[in-house]
Amino acid sequence: MTLADQAAHDKASHVRRRILAEVPAGNPRGSWPAEEFAAEQRAAGVPAEVVMDLAGDRFLVVLRNQQLAVTS
Template sequence: MSTPTLTTADRRAHVEAQGPVRAAPAARPARTVLERFPAGAPRGQWPAESFAAEQRRQGVPARVVMDLASDSFLVIVEGER
């Protein structure tokens, strides 16, 4: 007995019937939050950037990211500490 082969149209219909393909969420690198700063700092002051610059001077590879959910700037280090 031979194995039936699908036509191109049948294959396409089979794939479309499966619905959207869901990929696994991308793995996020571990981060350590060193400090949080409110986003409403006085004009001309950048406390999160100043703190991160001080950390970098001490050899810590810190960077600033925005946390939209809490409306604050986070000074983070990639990886576990």
């Protein structure tokens, strides 16, 4: 794969999700605050899930299946 092909693939593969909440990974309770918030959202009918943002060192509560392709 050429560099141009790799760049095009990376650009097409990148997705954005709506972030509902974020919790620092260094939180004394770990991911639990994010997991609890996501559970509350799911109980209210919002399709929330927790993901880890390694680059930002944080847990994110995001909308599941609400991925939007980045067009920039």
